[in-house]
Amino acid sequence: MKKAKSISRSKYGYLFILPFFVTYFIFSLIPLLDTIRYSFYEYYRSGLRIVGPSFVGFDNYINVMGTDFFTYMGNTFTLWIIGFVPQIIIALLLASWFVDVRLKIRCEQFFKVVIYLPNLIMASAFAMLFFTLFSTSGPVNNILTGLGIVNGPIDFMGTPVGTRLLIALMNFLMWFGNTTIMLMAAIMGISPDIFEAASIDGCTPRQSFFHITLPLIRPILTYTLITSLIGGLQMFDVPQILTNGQGNPNRTSYTLIMWLNNLLRAPDYGRAGALSVYLFIVSGILCLVVYKMVNGQDNDAKAEKKAAKKRMKGLKGGN
Structure with missing residues (x-):
């Protein structure tokens, strides 16, 4: 009897992922390589005259690093x-409260939608809203003056502390809902049997949070830290609009x-390319450091397990 020919459908998988790689190659990889190439060239505009591109080596990197x-x-x-610090603290607390069955929070879905809504608002709209609210003639100053809390309008955006706190508040409001939803999903992935067993053994809610919840959601915490760090390095729209591009x-x-x-x-494409490369390197180093810090204990535990297994094999071989 003839053997039935096996049908390979792997080619369909390659066809499905092909558009992603084509798009990535055209819109991401080529511009990335072009940016690195321009970082080694002097290429800028002086008045109406375009200077370059002419190869200058690492001069742009030295010039930018000032x-x-x-x-x-x-x-x-x-x-x-x-x-970010208030964001991750509030997100962890909210995620723990919403997932805790003992609290029996009503209208849980409603609160989830409410805390996630700011994430859907454009950063430019948020910045314009805060610019209007906290201006010297804005509603916040009018309320504070009307209640007699202050004698005159406060220039929130006239001091470094005030401006930075407003930018931090906007970033917190825009992203803490997304972080909360992610952490809730991570906590809900933990088996309830673990918490029940800990409760039977006399574990308090605080001990359960620090010794069970946090270690088990470490992968999601790592992802949150890394994505937030990359987003922080790319911070642009909120301070750009709030300070009119002047900082x-x-x-x-x-x-x-x-x-x-x-x-x-x-334009100064050479220095811009060098700065982009620096940002890429800094992002990579910091993400690696964060990953090692958060997952270092897991790697140490794995190394200890491997060493213990080797010792056991050695003992069995000796016997």
């Missing part, structure tokens, strides 16, 4: 930290991407 680079990087990380006062809210945007508008 005082401004570290100042704007410090601004970027400051804005990210004061926005005022005294450029304390001026981020790296705002600087990159101004270099591209000049």
